Structures are given as C-alpha cells and as structure tokens.
Amino acid sequence: MEKILSEATRVARLAGKRIKELRENSGYKEYLKNGHELVTTADLISEDIIKTELSKAFPEHKFISEESDTENSFMIKEPTWIIDPIDGTVGYANDHYQVAISIAFAVNNEVEVGVVHNPFLNETFYAVKGKGAFLNNHSIKFKPVKELKQCVIGTGFPHNKDNVDYIIKTLKSILPKIRDIRRIGSPALDICWVACGRLQGFYEEKLFPWDVAAAKLIATEADAIVGHYGLESNTELSSCLNGYKVIVSSPDVFQELKTILTSVK
Structure with a gap:
C-alpha cells in the first residue's frame, strides 16, 4: 500500500497544481450537467491527469470518477480508483479556497487508501487502512467534545x-x-x-x-x-x-x- 499511497499523493498534487494554474489564468470554461450541476473544463483536465498518471503506474486498475462513471453500480471487486477531480466545483469557479482533489483506492468493496488534497492551501490529508490519519505528514485526531x-x-x-x-x-x-x-x-x-x-x-x-x-x-x-x-x-x-x-x-x-x-x- 505504500506505493499506492505514494502515487495517489503525487498525482493529487500534480492535478492540484494544474487546476490552480487554470484558475489563476482564467483557463477554464463553465457549463451545467443535468441542468443544475456546475462542471468546468478544469474538472475534466484534472480527471485526465489523474487517470493517465495512475494508469502508467497501475495499468490493470479500474476507475470510478464523478465526471465519467455516474451509472456505475459501485460494487468493487477488482483494484479500483475512486476519484473526484474537483470536489467543490462551485467554490472553485468562485475563487474560494476550500477545494479538493479526492483519490481513494479500493478492492473487494473496501477502501484501503485515501488522499484528499487542497491545492490552494497546500494541505494533503491521507490515510492507509490501519495506519492512522495524517495532514502534511503530521498525525491527526478528532477534537474531543462532550456535548x-x-x-x-x-x-x-x-x-x-x-x-x-x-x-x-x-x-x-x-x-x-x-x-x-x-x-x-x-x-x-x-x-x-x-x-x-x-x-x-x-x-x-x-x-x-x-x-x-x-x-x-x-x-x-x-x-x-x-x-x-x-x-x-x-x-x-x-x-x-x-x-x-x-x-x-x-x-x-x-x-x-x-x-x-x-x-x-
């Protein structure tokens, strides 16, 4: 799983860098999906980067993505990447900073690795099943509250x-x-x-x-x-x-x- 995590993190940051550049240079277009859901060309560019890069490292793996697999049954047996190329597209298109790229690796209907990267704040959350959770290499835990x-x-x-x-x-x-x-x-x-x-x-x-x-x-x-x-x-x-x-x-x-x-x- 270390290689899975390493590649997922690298690819999330690569896609994040690209969507950040696109926004800074007004290099994307907006349109509606299903009549009400905002999508940008940056979503599609990010998806392409993620799929292309991960396929180089893991050519046999499958993909489920928001922008191209909406009819999938989501029953995962073989090694599969579950990706959201831009989570928070409305925020992205309005110059907000709370935007993420989400990449998960699953097999046998269980997620084994997860990476959530915010390129605008340079924050990368990640976890491997059974190994703890981290933000930019620092261990994280919930905040204890009683009420x-x-x-x-x-x-x-x-x-x-x-x-x-x-x-x-x-x-x-x-x-x-x-x-x-x-x-x-x-x-x-x-x-x-x-x-x-x-x-x-x-x-x-x-x-x-x-x-x-x-x-x-x-x-x-x-x-x-x-x-x-x-x-x-x-x-x-x-x-x-x-x-x-x-x-x-x-x-x-x-x-x-x-x-x-x-x-x-």
Whole structure:
C-alpha cells in the first residue's frame, strides 16, 4: 500500500497544481450537467491527469470518477480508483479556497487508501487502512467534545433544490443545539476537517462514493465515528463507499447528533 499511497499523493498534487494554474489564468470554461450541476473544463483536465498518471503506474486498475462513471453500480471487486477531480466545483469557479482533489483506492468493496488534497492551501490529508490519519505528514485526531452544544457542525446542500423543505427542517432542528454551523462546499474537506478537529461533526443527505471514499477512511483512521442516519433499503453498497445520509463526528456526540437527524421527517 505504500506505493499506492505514494502515487495517489503525487498525482493529487500534480492535478492540484494544474487546476490552480487554470484558475489563476482564467483557463477554464463553465457549463451545467443535468441542468443544475456546475462542471468546468478544469474538472475534466484534472480527471485526465489523474487517470493517465495512475494508469502508467497501475495499468490493470479500474476507475470510478464523478465526471465519467455516474451509472456505475459501485460494487468493487477488482483494484479500483475512486476519484473526484474537483470536489467543490462551485467554490472553485468562485475563487474560494476550500477545494479538493479526492483519490481513494479500493478492492473487494473496501477502501484501503485515501488522499484528499487542497491545492490552494497546500494541505494533503491521507490515510492507509490501519495506519492512522495524517495532514502534511503530521498525525491527526478528532477534537474531543462532550456535548453537542460545544460543536461546530458542517453540512452541505444538493445541487438540485427540490428537497429544500427537508433541508430547512433539518437545519432548524440542528442549529439551536450546536455552537455553530459551517458550509464550505466540499464534503471531502468537511469530513477531513472532522478528522483533524476543525469541525466536530458533519452530515449530508446524499453524496456519492467519490465524495466520501477517501475522506471516510481518513476520518475513521483519525478515530472519528463514521456512519449513517438512514440507509437506502435497496443498496448493497458497503458503508465506506456509501454517501447516503452520512454522519461523521467526534465520538461522544455521535449518538446525540444522529438522534436529532433521524427525528426529522
């Protein structure tokens, strides 16, 4: 796994450097996918860099990517890379700094390596299963808290706003019981921020494997609690790849946060 990690980190930084250059030089274009989801040509360039470079090192490996594999069943048996070439595209297109490249390596439906790289702040979160979690070569752990009212909680909103009433009801249930809420626009970074203590919890209703695969492993290896406040009845997806009703938090507030979230209908 050391070679897997080394290549994933190298490639994430390479793609990160390129998307940073593209933004600094206004070298990308924007368009909508599915009528409501922003995509840029920088997403596609980043994806191409990641796939090309990893294929050189591991020619037999497969890929699942946000920009080209949306119909995949996500049942992973063979060695597979799960990538989000730009996590936080809306932020990227608006000159925000909370933008990430997410690369995970999985086999037999289990994520073994995860890398989440923010090129604008030069921060690289990473983990190998069973080996701990790190940020720029420094070990990270969750921030211990005893009560939800001590917590800053992260969340995100879907591109499609059809379910806005549920989103608002959830916020109304959560806000009075916490210290504050943050919405930075990159679920991979949200989860990594729980892993390093910048947030004490995170929840979001519907994400995809490329949003969570790398970050969930990082949070787990940082001893945060990773789970769900609901599950789709028709899925066989393993938890480490499942983005439905995700909850990640400091251990002592997990159940309290989950109870609030599950009470919202």
